[in-house]
Amino acid sequence: MSASAPHAAEVQGTEVQGTEVFDAMESAIRTYCRRFPALFTTARGHRLWDADGREYTDFLSGAGVLNYGHNHPRIKRAVLDYIENDGVVHSLDLHTSAKATFLERFRDVVLAPRGLDYRVQFTGPTGTNAVEAALKVARRVTGRTGVVAFTGGFHGLSLGALALSATSFKRAASGVPLDHVTRMPYDGYFGEGVDTVAYLRAMLEDPGSGVDQPAAIVLETVQGEGGLNAAGTDWLRRLARLAAERDIVLVVDDIQAGCGRAGRFFSFEEAGITPDIVCLSKSLSGYGLPMALTLVRPDLDRLGPGEHSGTFRGHSLAFSAAATALELWADPEFEPRLSRTASRLEGRLTALAERYQAQGCEVRGRGMLRGLAFTDRGLASRVSSHAFARGLLVETSGALSQVLKVMPPIVIDDDALDGGLDLLDAAIGQAVQQTVQEETK
Template structure:
């Protein structure tokens, strides 16, 4: 498909071949608001991609955007390294007030480089420092980033293959459901850890996603997560929850682990923490584990003050009971709509995965998800695929999307699935 308007070959001529999303959605976008994106031809697209989880509140939410614009117009500090700034102080106070205190959580906040992968790297360093051990246990289907330490914990062969060097100090264990329905993967893990003949060293930490955003939308049950936390605590292993894609409300609560009633030792947040798609990442650390020294995990862009301002404004959502009620209602509506979609397309083996507002549709034919994504794009709906084989359609609308708009978007998906299942073109 050829791009039009802006010089049609400029991307091919100048941009690296590593680009991905633009290949799936080949048009030139010019503006966005809420759950809509406009291309250069003026066509409106409905966005169920949500910046891969970095736009939980939609594109350019008015209150957050206004806070950033006002801060800029007032010559607020933009680049602050890790200097004390009023923007950072206000974010820290607001985060404690709105997120930590109501949940009875006591964490130190480490600002890392602005990517989720950098937060994961920092969490691994902390776990290794605290325990004096080197290995990390990660799980099948997991994705934690593309820098070498985070990539070692990521499971997808395609992404791991780009490293060019051995990826070490990570032991892979089966996620819940990986070895078949009813199989006790925690018992499997415990046996490997406790048997001196297993060849598995006691790790520094477990790293886990409660819902595997890039791993096909597999979702761990609260019972499994509680069991994992208990297993870790009993053996002096730290528990790291990677909430980079599933945090900030994506599963229906601010943290994805709240339903399970666990308190991880470390929590990685990024993507939607800034509320406006501005780069920002952090690690929440139990105070006694905050053992890295000054400068041992640094980075120029830890001090993205625009992100602090946006993140502070985004937290206003969580101080508003109406927002959390609407989020729960939307999650219920979306789940019901997708369950109905699965029944309608039962011949495709359609099955609903995920939780809250991060959902997936898996099909018996693993190639069907890709065909549905293409058919949806032809209908001006942006929806990507997930899983090691791209076998699951991934659905991530803005958290507070209007219910009628949710229904319209799922109706477009319905049509796209029917078209793809028939083998028709887009």
């Protein structure tokens, strides 16, 4: 085992078993373990170790949950102290000191400096639940039922959120019709020649279009699961203006792109827009502890007590971790460091795209939420497999898994980032060589 790796027994307190139990007992619905078939035991920062002591660089980051890496020491200490002091762990929506600390810090570190005024609705601890809450609010406020969502979007797998999501494979699992959603083309869907905001405006303004006035427009500013498509700032501004003009609730799903992943705390900051509702989850707790919330403009906060609820919305360990994670953002050097890291990542990926220009490689995304798209739609999956064999976890994105998704922790240092990207470079080269060999057989 690597000298820097924590001993498995220190973490698990039990003997490490094989993987047979998963095949024997776990549902066939599991996914990530099929792409990365190892028995992981310990993790720190950007690194994971398996039961054999092999070290891996993690550019998966829990699909956006681990923006601050695994077991961030400052956040871990706060969680351990809270437990050791017998802090209230589960509280429904009772008042607790942990929740008060989080709310105060969220107000002082995130909302106030950005001039934002939202009511905080604690939902069930998943992103899809935060989206469901947003839909209820928008429909209650407007009295309308329809929602506009976009090609390439992903918003969760419960039925309301799934109706917003675009991928046919996931939609098909619902077993029932997914209604009340009008699908519109995302920015760039038809290439540079078609203005899709103008298209949406024309459909809404034409009484003969067949598109009814919706309750809400729901979108991600960077489509994490839909191929790392990033909406342009002008497109976002014009979309926000259209929503305001027509009294449509604008909902930004910042579950994956938020909490710094797209470069700033909120992914919409660069565009200078203020959504009516914002959904947050994934990296909100900063430690992988389940937590989600829906930020609602105060005048839209019209759901009554219990109309959207959840047993685990009072998860005080997550509150404690999240409040500590926000201390990182209070450091005036945190965002400049993040910006420099994002620029370094963009530069390295741009160089890779130039090197593999013959494969149609192009960089997508924004900030630390990045992708490499290839003309050969099977290449990204092959790169992911070769990367894992070299000790790098990197997943794919898009309806056809056609984009390689690169998501290192946002706090990763330069040497670790470069080391992981060197592994990625080698994996791409190996996958390209394999493809060439297969094509010439």
